[in-house]
Amino acid sequence: MRFFVAAACLLFGLTALFTNADAQEKDKEKKEIKLKGLICCPKCELGESKTCATLIVVEKKDKKKVQFHFDEASNKKYHSQICTEAKKGTLTATVKYEGEGDKKKAIIAVKELKFDE
Numbered sequence: 001m002r003f004f005v006a007a008a009c010l011l012f013g014l015t016a017l018f019t020n021a022d023a024q025e026k027d028k029e030k031k032e033i034k035l036k037g038l039i040c041c042p043k044c045e046l047g048e049s050k051t052c053a054t055l056i057v058v059e060k061k062d063k064k065k066v067q068f069h070f071d072e073a074s075n076k077k078y079h080s081q082i083c084t085e086a087k088k089g090t091l092t093a094t095v096k097y098e099g100e101g102d103k104k105k106a107i108i109a110v111k112e113l114k115f116d117e
Helices: 002-029 072-083
Strands: 029-038 055-059 065-070 087-098 103-114
Touching: 002 029, 002 103, 029 103, 072 087, 072 103
Parallel strands: 065 103
Antiparallel strands: 029 055, 029 087, 055 065, 087 103
């Protein structure tokens, strides 16, 4: 009887441990951030792509520029406003990363976007 109780406790403990680890990993994958920068089309404005899309270019403190690509839904919603004319703005979004190493790409789901006047 003690064996079954001990085994059940061990199984419950391991389940709780791995469930918590999975939840923490998902929290790391999707993080809410606030970004300020140039919202533009990588094809029309930057000449870096063969297809239109939407991204924000953010300048970090060390003057390095970082690109965050809009997800499909955010791209559809905002692209027509910036395709031929880039605009500065501030946005709040959830970010997730795809790829590994040098190929790692930040994809954002925009919750709120305000263009500068």
